[in-house]
Amino acid sequence: MNTIQLPTPTGALERYTLVGTPLQVGRPAVPFNRIALSAAHVVADPFADVDPSSGGKIDWDKTLEYRRYLASLGLGIAEAMDTAQRGMGLSWQESLQLIRRTRAELSDSRVPIFNGCGTDHLDPASVDSLDAVVDAYLQQVDAIQTAGGRLILMASRALARVARSPDDYVSVYRRVLAQVDQAVILHWLGDMFDPALARYWGTDDLTAARDVALQVMTESAHKVDGIKVSLLDKQREIDMRRLLPAGVKMYTGDDFNYPELIAGDEQGYSHALLGIFDGIAPAASAALSELAAGRRDRFDEILAPTVPLSRHIFRAPTRFYKTGIVFLAFLNGHQSHMTMLAGQQAMRPLPYFVDLFKLADAAGLLMQPELAIARMKTVLACYGISQE
Template structure:
């Protein structure tokens, strides 16, 4: 049995024995009965002579290999999203390169890929008008569509800054959706994920915001595949799901309550566009296979141990959840280091990483326990801990 010493919050070392049974990373035997996307992280290049404050450089081979791994497990790819540190280290130029390279890497696989489209090449503080926001969105729409990509219309920090009323949001989304050549996924990201998006849709009242988002959908329904909601509030998601026009999908972005929302109830269910699926991909794949086989209890049983892990990874301040996602990729041997774009490996305290190690073990998500323990020891040594 694999053992190591882990520190508590006082620095005292406590013996820990790994106990989880790892999930195998196997291709699903049948198609899922939910549309499922994993937002995917990027792997930084630790050897590049680039200052972290400028963003850093990408290890393209490791980044694309991780997308192939997710695709082999039956998961679609939500590319260049916040999980990839979009707006927190990943630039628009690198985002577009990532979109193009992922499309090429997965060409012919049939794996669905949707791509983040926003306004992040603008400095929000320098944006003067709503027309500036429209033009910025259209720049990215055109570039991604020229690359053959489908769109996820990401929430815009610039729009949240300059919009004076819900009418400004309606005008922006009408213009941008009109330019889409295929139905898009809208993206409602709560301010727990990005404080600069507070009051999105032109109001701090979430019920009124819901109604504006529904109006956007109803006015341009033929251009909307679905909407992803990341509010970490299952009741609001269910409420909106029941109000959507029939062809429009609800994609859960609730990394706290995803099993229940994907399983659904007698009035419907959510599809998935989740950052946590990057971290729990093997368990998610097995669970979704069970659901496709009509075994909802098994689906929920598999995912139940992943909930404490996800809630710890996405705990406040939620916007730094990417650090936990990358840490699991490091523990599991998908990348040889814990360096992140913009130095985000430093955005969480040591007890956070210790908890993730234990919770991932409990959920069967340390695929090679000996390797995970060795890497955890290396990581602890960087903090002066001899485990």
């Protein structure tokens, strides 16, 4: 029997027995009827003798191996996004290398790959004009397009700092979109993910901000594939989805309410561009296969227990959700350690990991139960908790 002694909130130990049945998932038999992009994490090199404040060093073999795993489950890749610690340990230079390597690694795969394009090589404090923001975006646009990559235009900290009105946002996006070769995905990331993006689109009124984004897309609809909305507010996403220009897709970034948003309603549905799909990849793949086969009830059944897990992983402060994603990869044997770029493995407390372990079990996402228990014991030992 798979049991382990886990600490309670008071510090006492209690016996916990695994209750979940690991999902049995293979390569999808039929294509999904939703576009599914997983924002993928990077694996750090735990042996690198570097100052964590510098970011760290990437273990390229394990990082690319994980992308092959995601692709084997039918999931596309949203590369070099915030899940990969973009702006929180992953530099633009490393991001471009990651984009190039992933494209080469998955060249024989049929899954879609989009790539984060931003202005993060700039110090926002040094930016004093909209022209500088446009030039920064276009530098990354050119580099990614030269590598043959599709673009996700990420929200810009520099733009959020220098813009003075909604018109400034419209102007910058108009100029950048005019230079893209293929339709892009826009990215509206709420300040719960990045406090530096507060008042994005030039206002703190989210309805007014939505209308600015809609104006951008309407003016350049032929240059916009879709928009990813990460506000953790399902009704706002649904309302915006119903107002999108013809042919422009909604990609949910709502890691709290993704099942119902992907399933949709009589007026439409959202595609997926989700950080949580990194952590729950087997469940995401299995559920999307069921949805494509017309079995909505089974889709809901598979994803329902993943929602408490996802809400826990993305709990406030939300920007540290990557720590939970890496912990799941460690438990499931995709990497041998929890080390992260910039020392981000330290950004969650022990009770967070204990509850995550239980929730992953309940969702059937501890794929190798004995290994997961052994690795959880290793983590507990680091906190002075013995199983004797």
